[in-house]
Amino acid sequence: MEVGKFLRYLDELEEIQRPTEFNYPFFYQSTPLAECAAQDLMQRIEQDDFNAHNFIAENANELSRGKMFGVLVVEDQEGKLAYLSAFSGKVGNSNHIEGFVPPVYDLLSADSFFTEEYAVVSDLIEQVNQLQKHPDYIALRKEYHALMDAKQVKVNFLKQKAKDNKLFRNAQRKEAEQVLTTEEYHHLEQELAQKSIADKLQLKHTQQAFSQQIEEIKAKIEIFEQKLKALQALRAEESKTLQRKIFEHYKFLNANQEQASLLDIFKDSQLDQPPAGAGECCAPKLLHFAYLNHLKPLAIVEFWWGDSPKSEIRKHKNYYPACQSKCKPILGHMLEGLKVQENPLIAIPSLDKEIEILYEEEEFLVINKPSGLLSVPGKVLKDSVQTRMEALYPDSKDHMIVHRLDMMTSGVMLVAKSKRAHKQLQSQFAKRKMQKRYIALLDGILKWQEGDIDLPLRVDLEDRPRQIVCFEHGKPAFTHYEIIERKKGKTKVYFYPKTGRTHQLRVHAAHASGLNIPIVGDDLYGTPDTRLHLHAERIELYHPITNERVVFTAPCEF
The missing domain is CATH 3.30.2350.10 (Pseudouridine synthase)
Known part of the structure; x- marks a missing residue:
């Protein structure tokens, strides 16, 4: 890899006093050396279309995606000052933009395992989607819900009918007490009791008939859902295996030229595993490239370019510290061997x-x-x-x-x-x-x-x-x-x-x-x-x- 194409030399950098300590990355303080480089990068961004990536929307109907950029001022092996540039994640669906440092590990490269193994996961996702959309499965679920609704309507109707019949029978008894003989009243009671039993049997038989139909449909649905569960479990396992393999391939250097993977770095953190996107932020990419090419880091700064996200607060051209959950554990390793300023909040x-x-x-x-x-x-x-x-x-x-x-x-x-x-x-x-x-x-x-x-x-x-x-x-x-x-x-x-x-x-x-x-x-x-x-x-x-x-x-x- 030709290092020179990633280094940008500026005469203005040589005019600024070099810091004796690397600036603390988790609390932004004005850093003239890094800000000089950042201002130069901002001018470059304004002149580049970045694969037609739309950072700022011109109207309310236009989709925009702001992005975090970063610069790292370094001293090369001849003692000259230059700066490296990086962006977080991807720009225009690409990991590579001319003049910007590459990712720590390129999942999309031709020799990467990712494309082939992700295809397996994608195929399982597609199988799950197809099974969920299968016409027979959808029809069975509709039939099941229709039967459940019909059962509820029919049962409610029969219960109300039985209740009304009971009230009518009670009225008959009351009237019969006044006009019938004892023997006639006894025969009437037997007749009314039979009608009560008939109402109960009708309700019971109706419930049984519906339940039998429902169980038959549930058995057919269960065949689909067992297949779905098996596919979903396999998809989860394949995804987990792939994610772990990705974490193993993301390996970061520090100033002592010691290497550690994401799994090594996060094993002692509060998180069970590295969060999604860990290692794709600007600071890890910049520092890793510098260490890999024996460049001495002097100062770093990150800034937001473009429209703010809907949830977070990000202002166009404002400087921001490195993030906590993704970057802090990684930079904790990467800054070892580098003389770093004390946390200003503690100071x-x-x-x-x-x-x-x-x-x-x-x-x-x-x-x-x-x-x-x-x-x-x-x-x-x-x-x-x-x-x-x-x-x-x-x-x-x-x-x-x-x-x-x-x-x-x-x-x-x-x-x-x-x-x-x-x-x-x-x-x-x-x-x-x-x-x-x-x-x-x-x-x-x-x-x-x-x-x-x-x-x-x-x-x-x-x-x-x-x-x-x-x-x-x-x-x-x-x-x-x-x-x-x-x-x-x-x-x-x-x-x-x-x-x-x-x-x-x-x-x-x-x-x-x-x-x-x-x-x-x-x-x-x-x-x-x-x-x-x-x-x-x-x-x-x-x-x-x-x-x-x-x-x-x-x-x-x-």
Whole structure:
């Protein structure tokens, strides 16, 4: 493979100071070297048709597919700077685009096992589909359901008829008691009893006749369904075998030139197996190519090009960190032997961030949480509102935190000092008796004065802790907003959340179906800044002891 055709040399790169550490890939921070290369790649993308891949729709009826691109600035064996380019997955149904690094393993290559073995799986899928569409199978199922419906109608009719006959017989008995002799009445009773038995026998025989027909049809259906189950089991087994073989062939190098397959990498992760598409993202492709060709990685960045997906939040030309579920385990291996920056989130100092107590009494207090301080301890960072409050009030440590704010969100928080207050405050949150107001600074001009956002949310299983919009499995999330002011290309708003979903205000602000303008400083859904410009400014609630309606506010610093 000719390495030179994948390297792009720029004079501008040589003018930028070379970093001493590789940038941490899971938290985006401005990296001049990588961004210089990214800007050059963006210009190239604008001039290429990429196999007619449509990144941006020109009208509502046009199908578009945005794509993640990445650049890796490297030092070649002569010490010169250049950059490599990659795209996630495929573009225009192809793994190969001129000037972009190839996949780590090309499933579609001529000598790959994939095409032949996938044909076996495809054939089984087709057999299942054909059997499910077989005219006899469809006809039998229709006949079965028709018989079940007919049985229900007939049985209901006979039951109602028997009920009506019983009422009529009771009326006959009542009338006969007045006019018939004892002997005549006895004969009538026998006659009526026979009619009752006849009704019951008719119902029984009807049910038996239908049941016999239904069982005969079920037996015929079962023949088809046994074949279906056998084919589906075989398809599942063949798919599993093929998937495992794919995972075994995806092998990644690290800076120490050590190789590991996807199965090796994910065996100790929280996932049972590698997720679909693992290894197809930009970062693994770029680093593997660099190691394979003895190029020294210096800086990496990924950016989104094109329209945003329906669920996720991706902005055209915005930079994004590597994903968590697919890339983090892989890059954990690939970055071994490379000097990498410390996780900036861990490096964020919170010890100098003071908690302001806004109000305090015997059983609860109200604080102003600073941006950059966790509400509760994390897996790595332990400094938090909870740990500090427990240190101040050791007798209350089992029942203090009533609700949470995101680490980068500042503002009003309630802290309980007694079990009674904790229970009462939590109950108000659960029953939505509290009213909260946030102030946010949006990174753009919002044209509407006020409105409501209704977008259900759930966690992005492939990229925690990100949240995505999901109308099928998401939890309801409602937000009302009002404009405070528009100034210098930005918009300050009030947010009134009616529900309390994770990242609700951040997603409702940034998503294309929401306000389509991220909050300033949002490192997950927008562009990082010195802080997230989101502040819990006001909370209204019932006093947990006196039950009076009270309001607490925290001044906003932006």
